[in-house]
Amino acid sequence: MFVLHLFFYICYTIITNIVFHLTIKKTVESSNLDQVKVFLRKSMLTDHVVFDQEIKIDLNNIVLGTETRVTAQLSTGLKDQDYIFARVGVKASSSEEYTYTSVQKIILK
Template sequence: MKFQVANNQIAATFTVKKTTESAKLDQVKLFLSKSILTDHVLSDQDINVDLPQVLFGTETRITRQLSDKFKGQAYIFVRIGVKSSSAGEYIYTPVQKIMLN
């Protein structure tokens, strides 16, 4: 998993692994925050990933515009959350601190 910021955009590269054969993706999101505490409840911006773009075991790359909420920030915290149709909760990657300037 890798995040890059340039020109007020964030690029995320990641791979979703299938852990249960019957699992189907319900949601894949990037969660961005000014705080290290970030998830589906606490975030300053969440970005939906188009599900047809995500193939299990294959690298996915998305690029999206950063929210104006982050103007003037030196850094943000980012993580990815994946939710399957058979689970009620997201599975999260570790939080990463990304420098903006």
């Protein structure tokens, strides 16, 4: 089974951009990353099926065990909100399921 420890926090927002930092730690040596995504939504329930915006992280930018900084533009439907919810999902190449962080509320205004 593939398991990752995910550490995710929102750093700050800049007008229509969001900047966040995440660290992914590998716990099963034979596992390989397949996908890393951030899911944003107006409501708390969000995952790879239900989201308002999906941000795909380039795997070439990720070094396991090292903090990765990502900047993304908020979609039109989210940038005018007072707050949104975010969650990181990581999928291993040997698995059909994502491993998720807890959902975090991000205050935009």
